[in-house]
Amino acid sequence: MLFKLISLLIVLPNILLAQHTISGMFSPPKDYKVALLYKVTPTVSEYIANAEVQKDGSFQFQLDSAVTSGMYRIVYAVPQEDYNFDVIYNGKEDIMLSFNTETGVEFKSSSENKLLKSYTKSMSAVTQSISNYFRENKKDTMALNAIFKTQREAQSNFEKLAEKTIALQFIKANRPYIPKKYEDVKTYVSNLKKHYFDYVDFNNKTLQSSSFLEERMNNYVFGMSSEGVDETTNYKNNIDVFCNAMKDAPVAIKRILLVSLWQQMVDLDYEAVANYISKKQLIEIAKSLKDNELVDALTLYKNLSIGSKAPDFSFEIIKDDKKLTKKLSELGNAEKYIIVFWSSGCSHCLDEIPKLQKFLKSYKKEKIKVIAVGLEDDNKVWKEKIKSYPEFIHVLGLGKWDNKIGNKYGVTATPTYFVLDKDKHIIGKPDDIEALKALLIR
Template identity: 60%
Template sequence: MLKQIIVSVFLLPSVFFAQHTIKGTFTNAEDYKHALLYKILPVSTEYVTSSEVKKDGSFELQLDATVAPGMYKIVYAIPKDEYSFDVIYNGKEDIELTFDSEKGISYQQSTENKLMSNYSSSMTKISQSIGNFYRQVSSDTLALMTIFKTQRETQKNFEDAAKGTIALEFIKANRPYIPNQFEDIKTYIGNLETHFFDNVDFNNKTLQSSSFLLDRMYNYVLGMTTSGDDKLDSYKKNIDAFYLAMKDAPIIIKSSLLLQLWEKMLDLEEESVANYISDAYLLDIAKSLNDQVLVNGLLQFKKTSLQSKAPDFSLDGTDNGKKLSSLNGSDYYVVVFWSSECSHCLHEIPILESYIETLPKGDVQVVAVGLEDDDKNWSKKIKDFPDFIHVLGLGKWDNKIGDDYNVTATPTYFVLDKDKLIIAKPDTVEDLKSFFDKKHF
């Protein structure tokens, strides 16, 4: 009995610490210092382990027996959502890969990841062949049907090969629409669009714990447009169709995907589409989740989005004083949020003043809101800019005017037309100058 206990004690650590590894090499080694591994959950990630990237670009992540099979993210720089890639870990095999920022990932070891990579490559080549056929306006219908037959057989072969693997979840979800008879380009694209989400299960935890649903959403909303369509209307139509496709998804998944789509539209400078996502879907979802931070953020953004009426405020700090809305006589107004203690502001504000002086007198009026803890430095610095309308915003980051304009950094610029509609939000004074230069004063 004692001998059995001793044997068990010695065996336990080897079982518990039984491990696999993820080995990798970055081809541009000098750019990266660490590789961090996160487990991907449906709406979050959990840190697992990390490794230093050696001078030759190699790293090695040790995975003990507590690391469960699933989807993982390797992060190699900040921000982690941008500088990362997903890997499948099945708990049964080591993974070895090479990562190149231009060419992507290649796997030297890992049956599942190789399978997924080969599948993606094969289906991409077939899709390119279909695209080439239609672009050539060929009348060889037999050739097209041969391509579709190859696509159907390739899909089936990979599904058969992936049985019992995590990769199968992605391969099945990616199963494309494949016609059984010849279709012209218009019919084919229409059917692709109609059947785009037929095999996507938005309740599938594996799909939720990856970039698959996000990529699928982007490909549909941004990619399913044809020449001649009004781009904004096309985006909105696609968003409606996407929301209908995921109608049975958990509300937290809907929130996560739509929020990322909202942010993507901001990156694309499509603010009207972002507001459509908010008004039609996301705002109600945020309220259902009692996510007041998101509710406030969506409403706040809309208040200061392009073509919105600029939030009004007093120019002298009194309730009965002159307000922004009452200004007249100029074609344009620049509202700039700055601080007398901000070195970047002290560099850009004089440039702004000098530039305004080159424009026809009175055509552009600057309203400078100083976000300050007190008025000591501010009251001295404003004397350098006598042609500006100066407004003191005490409380700095807790100031109501700054809050109404969702200001999180200084300087921040807004350009208004004569009706006080926001028509531009330049990032820098140089961007502001470019905006007005295009007006050909």
């Protein structure tokens, strides 16, 4: 009896520790070094494990009994938010998969993940059939009704197959608008847009713990278009529909989704749309969560958008051997102003600033004025360098990357340019000297 008890005590830890595995193959193998596994909850991701990717591309995560069922995310590169994919783990089975950046993830074993992948593939095929029908201007109404019937049956069958699984929540949330009878393309597209979020429950924790809600948002905002409406207006209209659809969602979830959408618009240089998201919802959400960092980021971006009045700042000038304090807003007479943030220790700046000086010699002195803000740790080298540019207004920005003026303008690299009109409104933010020239010449 004692021997059996001792044997059980030896075996039990192994039973508790070795439950299931998530394993797979990355290809091409040379592109991958390590994989990270996170359990995803609605607002945070909990680190679970990491696995080295072998020379043949294989990897494996060992999951113990502490790893519960739910949504998991495998990260394979940085930045992590861009290079990852979701996996359903039901706590009952091993998962085997393969992944390629071009073709995505394919599940070799795992009933739930394979079922969801099969559903997505089947519904995409039906959607393609509908698109082909309308694109080819077919007139056979019975043929279209047959496609709708196939779509309806496929949705129903997959929902039955997925009963009592995590996958069911995604399948139900993805249920498309399916007409009961023939509709022409205009009516169908209108109804598709109208009912796009009908089955999406923004309070569902499983959906919140995956990329589903973000993908749904992106597909609607970037994928739905309206005839006769310009791109900016179309995006704003789509954002209104999306925000209305998720009006009852938790504030934290709204923040996550809208920050993602705002950042995408920023990256795509849709300033008007990014500021619309901020003004419409996001800045109030940030304030309600006391997220001062986000409030500051949204405010800074708006203040530096094209058309905004340039943030004002003070500086000293020498006139008649006297030091005078001036403000940017007080400068007059020039048609345009160039604010350039540079540094005497920046080799790229020392290459571009002389080019800027040479280029501006072709302009009348009163047409363009340059305010050169030197972001410096001290003034020793800076004092010598500025002697070569007597026509510029020079401003010493001590503290370098922690300088008040630089912070007002969100400067994270040198040189950074801002072009202002005579009233000090921002009219351009060229990336380099060549872009600056192009902006001034046109």
